[in-house]
Amino acid sequence: MWVSRRYIWCGLIIALAVACQESITAPGACPDYCPPSRVDVFDSILKSSIDRDSSFRGYVPAHAAEGLQLTTQGSSLESRAVLRFFRFPEELTQGVVGAGDSIVGLDSLRLDVAVRRRSPDVLGMELVVHRLPVSVDSQTTYADVVPFFHDSTIIATLAVPDTLASGKLSARLDASAFPTFESDSLRAAVGVALRADSAGFLELGTLESDLPAVLNRFVKVDSAGGETAEGTDARPTELDSYVALAPPSPGPDALAVGGIPSARAILRFDMPRAIVDSSDVVRATLILVPDGAAYGAPGDTFSVRAEGLTADFGPKSPLVPPTAETIALGAARVGVGASDTVRIDITHLVRPWRVDTLLARSLMLRIVPEGAILGEIRFGSSRAAIGAPAIRVTYMPLFPGVSQ
Amino acid sequence: MKRRALALLALAAAFSPADLEAQASVYSVLGIGFPGRAVGVRARSLGGAIEALDPGSAVNPAAVAGFRALRAVVTTGSTFRRYETDGLAVEGLRDTRFPFAVIGGPVARTPVSFAASYALYADRTFDLQTGDTLTLRGATVPVGDQISSDGAVTDLRGALAWVVSRSLQVGAGVHIISGSTREVFDRAFGDTNYTRVRQQTETGFSAVGFSAGVTAAPTPWLRLGAAVRTDTRLAETRGGLVIGRVNLPTTVSGGVILGLTPTVRWSLGVTWRSWSTAADDVAAHSGASAFDTWEVGSGIELGATSRIPLRAGFRYAELPFSPTSEQVREIDLAAGAGVPFAGNRAAFEFAVERQLRDGGGATERAWFLSFSLWLRP
Numbered sequence: 219m220w221v222s223r224r225y226i227w228c229g230l231i232i233a234l235a236v237a238c239q240e241s242i243t244a245p246g247a248c249p250d251y252c253p254p255s256r257v258d259v260f261d262s263i264l265k266s267s268i269d270r271d272s273s274f275r276g277y278v279p280a281h282a283a284e285g286l287q288l289t290t291q292g293s294s295l296e297s298r299a300v301l302r303f304f305r306f307p308e309e310l311t312q313g314v315v316g317a318g319d320s321i322v323g324l325d326s327l328r329l330d331v332a333v334r335r336r337s338p339d340v341l342g343m344e345l346v347v348h349r350l351p352v353s354v355d356s357q358t359t360y361a362d363v364v365p366f367f368h369d370s371t372i373i374a375t376l377a378v379p380d381t382l383a384s385g386k387l388s389a390r391l392d393a394s395a396f397p398t399f400e401s402d403s404l405r406a407a408v409g410v411a412l413r414a415d416s417a418g419f420l421e422l423g424t425l426e427s428d429l430p431a432v433l434n435r436f437v438k439v440d441s442a443g444g445e446t447a448e449g450t451d452a453r454p455t456e457l458d459s460y461v462a463l464a465p466p467s468p469g470p471d472a473l474a475v476g477g478i479p480s481a482r483a484i485l486r487f488d489m490p491r492a493i494v495d496s497s498d499v500v501r502a503t504l505i506l507v508p509d510g511a512a513y514g515a516p517g518d519t520f521s522v523r524a525e526g527l528t529a530d531f532g533p534k535s536p537l538v539p540p541t542a543e544t545i546a547l548g549a550a551r552v553g554v555g556a557s558d559t560v561r562i563d564i565t566h567l568v569r570p571w572r573v574d575t576l577l578a579r580s581l582m583l584r585i586v587p588e589g590a591i592l593g594e595i596r597f598g599s600s601r602a603a604i605g606a607p608a609i610r611v612t613y614m615p616l617f618p619g620v621s622q
Numbered sequence: 623m624k625r626r627a628l629a630l631l632a633l634a635a636a637f638s639p640a641d642l643e644a645q646a647s648v649y650s651v652l653g654i655g656f657p658g659r660a661v662g663v664r665a666r667s668l669g670g671a672i673e674a675l676d677p678g679s680a681v682n683p684a685a686v687a688g689f690r691a692l693r694a695v696v697t698t699g700s701t702f703r704r705y706e707t708d709g710l711a712v713e714g715l716r717d718t719r720f721p722f723a724v725i726g727g728p729v730a731r732t733p734v735s736f737a738a739s740y741a742l743y744a745d746r747t748f749d750l751q752t753g754d755t756l757t758l759r760g761a762t763v764p765v766g767d768q769i770s771s772d773g774a775v776t777d778l779r780g781a782l783a784w785v786v787s788r789s790l791q792v793g794a795g796v797h798i799i800s801g802s803t804r805e806v807f808d809r810a811f812g813d814t815n816y817t818r819v820r821q822q823t824e825t826g827f828s829a830v831g832f833s834a835g836v837t838a839a840p841t842p843w844l845r846l847g848a849a850v851r852t853d854t855r856l857a858e859t860r861g862g863l864v865i866g867r868v869n870l871p872t873t874v875s876g877g878v879i880l881g882l883t884p885t886v887r888w889s890l891g892v893t894w895r896s897w898s899t900a901a902d903d904v905a906a907h908s909g910a911s912a913f914d915t916w917e918v919g920s921g922i923e924l925g926a927t928s929r930i931p932l933r934a935g936f937r938y939a940e941l942p943f944s945p946t947s948e949q950v951r952e953i954d955l956a957a958g959a960g961v962p963f964a965g966n967r968a969a970f971e972f973a974v975e976r977q978l979r980d981g982g983g984a985t986e987r988a989w990f991l992s993f994s995l996w997l998r999p
Contacts, residue, residue, distance in 0.1 A: 241716050243749040243768075243770075244715060244748075244751070246751060246769065247707035249945075250946070250982070250983055250984075251707055252769065253750075253769055253805075253908075257807060257821075261759060498821060500819055501816045501817065565817050569817065612816065
């Protein structure tokens with residue numbers, strides 16, 4: 219029988235095409251028709267797997283923070299902003315109105331500040347601007363500036379609209395606002411306090427957040443025709459900081475996190491190898507017991523973050539840079555005044571310990587934004603008789619020989 | 623010449639090592655897997671009845687003497703199946719693999735023939751999804767598991783046959799049993815606080831086997847064949863460690879081909895395997911039961927000497943592993959044909975099988991389509 223070669227080749231092509239299909243996924247009929255390996259899930263609270271923990275202060279000082287958190291007068295952590303502006307030149311520099319003309323006299327000034335956030339439900343807020351000596355610096359303390367915050371030093375008051383969540387505020391200052399402006403080599407410094415109908419807070423921008431306070435100068439200049447004209451220039455802050463009443467010092471068995479200058483706590487883990495090296499951790503929760511109520515601005519909340527370390531060098535340990543996937547992980551929200559147990563999910567930090575044995579099995583606790591808020595919380599350390607940190611781990615043992 | 627090159631190209635494309643596995647079955651999760659068949663498409667279409675006499679199968683090394691010229695054969699098989707277990711009905715499953723290949727021929731100016739073959743020993747390919755709930759941290763958490771295994775235990779055979787006389791041939795073979803499976807366990811939690819887990823591992827298998835056989839043709843219309851095979855214990859390794867060993871069976875096969883007329887041949891084959899020797903190992907490994915197995919096949923070939931022979935067969939087989947004390951049984955109804963081309967230097971063969979498996983609390987129904995291409999360079 220003669221068979222066309224064309225049909226034979228068609229048959230071969232069909233056979234090869236059929237060879238490409240596959241659909242073998244099916245619901246399992248357990249236990250009879252499932253693999254014998256059972257994968258159990260275990261949950262353990264490890265109370266003695268954290269040791270050699272300690273806290274260190276001084277990571278972000280107030281003058282290097284992204285914000286200046288002001289609290290209303292009478293708050294337990296009352297705070298004031300301290301702003302010192304760059305020196306104005308004796309002549310207007312190129313590029314501003316009146317440049318090249320001689321300054322005949324100072325007409326007025328304008329202070330611009332940027333509000334980053336505020337207590338949303340506190341009404342009648344006012345920023346009260348006081349004149350400060352230009353000798354204020356990053357070492358100036360709350361006690362140092364208190365004598366300068368009285369009615370006789372008020373040079374302006376900025377009403378904060380109740381509807382303003384964030385934005386710019388300006389205040390016109392008389393030429394007489396800074397009587398020593400000339401003798402201070404054309405430099406000026408101000409302090410800002412917050413007043414409101416009830417306890418609250420307001421946060422000002424800084425040079426670090428690209429929202430610095432700015433002092434604008436309006437002067438009379440001698441124009442080319444011998445007549446008087448107006449000129450203006452501006453200077454941002456060369457120092458923007460804030461000072462506050464300090465909370466009580468933490469006890470020897472406490473781990474301080476947050477505050478100004480900001481403090482961080484380092485926790486070192488010594489977890490059983492059966493869990494870290496021979497299991498898949500599906501959930502890990504760090505359990506921290508506060509050693510008292512959280513400090514901070516009235517009504518404020520802040521975020522306590524746990525971050526991994528690329529290497530454990532003690533207080534100067536480099537943090538693992540967050541990725542897009544982890545940026546929102548490993549944090550817990552804490553309300554000022556609260557003393558509830560804080561639970562932070564650290565699954566994404568613990569899981570890499572199995573595959574990357576060079577990673578430090580340590581974590582750093584800090585608050586976000588660091589240094590820009592007064593928020594501070596103290597947790598019991600591993601040395602504390604009650605309230606030591608613990609880790610709760612939910613894990614699945616690996617198959618023998620699992621490669622990933 | 624061009625046609626031969628094209629055919630060899632198709633053969634090479636089909637013989638992809640990554641796909642050297644066989645069809646899956648609901649029974650693949652039991653024991654060391656679903657047992658494979660070291661038979662070609664012609665033997666399949668005859669219900670396996672000529673296994674002990676077919677040079678295109680890898681059962682009887684003496685049958686290798688049937689290679690009158692150098693010949694290479696590669697087989698592809700596609701399964702379309704459904705199964706039911708305890709109220710669970712699954713349909714629309716399909717997969718395609720390359721379960722068998724052989725190359726063999728005579729050694730010039732000697733009464734010796736050789737063959738090297740690849741065959742499936744046990745298929746361990748499956749992909750199962752299950753759902754459950756767990757109580758974690760005091761809350762009920764739904765979980766979805768996907769458990770898959772991809773791979774097989776394979777049988778590489780080298781065989782030599784000696785033509786003692788025109789009516790008697792003997793042969794011996796060495797089998798290297800190897801292979802690996804990649805097992806993946808994937809668990810997703812219904813609560814996003816729990817991280818999805820994917821665990822992956824590879825399991826390797828190794829053993830050796832020996833076979834011997836004889837074929838005889840006492841009359842022009844009668845051919846007889848018999849073979850025996852024994853294998854060492856199958857070592858199962860994971861991460862470089864031996865995690866288990868399983869006894870492999872002794873196999874005894876026999877067959878007869880009877881020429882009813884010059885163009886009609888009837889065949890009968892019987893195989894017995896002592897799988898019960900693996901019972902303790904299998905029970906410890908997976909909790910399944912293991913039984914000795916019998917296979918009986920019978921087939922008829924019409925137009926055996928014509929250009930396009932037509933074949934039909936029936937096969938009854940017992941499967942070695944079951945999750946219960948009830949042994950699983952299989953009935954195959956087969957049909958097929960072969961078409962030579964390229965001046966009889968190549969042939970395209972195909973078989974269609976209806977497979978009915980019952981037992982162990984499951985029922986499986988499958989269509990198995992197999993194609994082979996053999997070439998004589």
